[in-house]
Amino acid sequence: MKAGALELGEASKDSTLKSTVNRGVSVLDFILRLIAIIGTLGSAIAMGTTDQTLPFFTQFTQFRAKYDDLPMFTFFVVANSIVCSYLVLSLALSIFHIARSNANGSRIILIFFDTAMLALLTAGASAAASIVYLAHKGNAKANWFAICQQFNSFCERISGSLIGSFAGVLVLMLLILLSAVALSRR
Template sequence: MAKAGRLEEGVTSKVPAPPGSNKGISVIDLILRLVGIAGTLGAAIAMGTNEQTLPFFTRFVQFSAEYDDFRSFRLFVIVNAIVAAYFVLTIPLSIVHIMRSVARGSRILLIILDTIMLALLTAGASAAASIVYLAHNGNSSTNWLPVCQQYGDFCQGASGSLIGSFGAIVMLILTIFLGAIALSRQAKHIV
C-alpha cells in the first residue's frame, strides 16, 4: 500500500533489474569464450605443426609440404593465435559481467571487439579454406592438380584445423548475440 501511495503522489522510481537477469547470459558467454580459446589455439597449433614429407625415388631426394609454404596458411596461424590471445584477455571482463550483470560500457566494448575479431578470423579461415579446397579438388582450367592424393596427412591436418577455426567463428557470433541480448535486457529495465 505504501508503494502504491508513493506512486500516486507522483514520485517515480526506477524498477531495479531482477537479480541474476543477465548472470545466465554472462556464464554462457564465459563458456563460449573458453571453447573459443580451445578452437583457435587448437587450430593454430594443428596448422603450425602440419607437415608431411614424401620420398622421391630415394630417401635422399624428398618432397615436403609444410604450412609455411602457403601464405594463406601462415595468415591462418597468425590470425588464430591473435584471436586466441584476445579470448584469453577477455576472460576477466566476462567474469566481471557475471559478478556485475549491469555493466554496460564493457559489454558494448566487447561487442565491438568481438565483431572485429570475427571479421579477422573469418578472413583468415576463408583464405585457408580456399587453399584446402584447391589441394583437395585442384583446378582443371589452370591445370592445378589435386595434391591431397599424395599429401593425404597434410591435407587432413589442414582440414582439421579449419574445423576448429570455423567453430570459433560460431562462438564469436554467439557471444555477439548474447552481448546484444544482455544490453537489450538492461535497456528494458532502465526505461
C-alpha cells in the first residue's frame, strides 16, 4: 500500500514540475513576442519615415532620397508591418498558454504561423539589406554609385532599421524553437 502511495506522490510531483516548466516557457514566449513587436514596429517606422533632400546649385533643383523610391524598401515596410500585426494578435494565444500550459493544438498553430512570418520577415529584411549594401558600397561593374557619401542621414536610418528587423528574425527563430521544445515535453 505504501509503495503505491509513494508512486502516486512522485507522479504528482512530476506533473507539478512539468506544469511549472511549461508555464515558464509560456511566459518566455510572451516576453519574446513583445521584443519582436518592438523590433519590427521600430524597423517599419524607421524605414517608413526615412527621407532626405539635398540642395543642388539652385534652390529649385534638389536631389531627394525617400524609402518609397525603391520597391524593396516598400516591401520591407509592408513585411515588418504584417509581422508586427501578427505578433500583436498572437499575444492572445501566448496569454492563453500561460493560463493553460498543456494546450497543444494552439502551439502547433503558432509554430505554423510563426514559420510563415519568419519567412516573410527574412525576405523583406534580405531584400532591403541588398539595397543598403549597394547604397553603401555601390557596384562599379553595373555603374551603380554609392550614395551614402551624399545622403548620410538616409543611409544611417535605413541601416538602423535593418537591425530591428534582423533582431525580429532571430526572435522568431527562438519562438519556433521554444514552441517545438514545449510540444516535445508533453
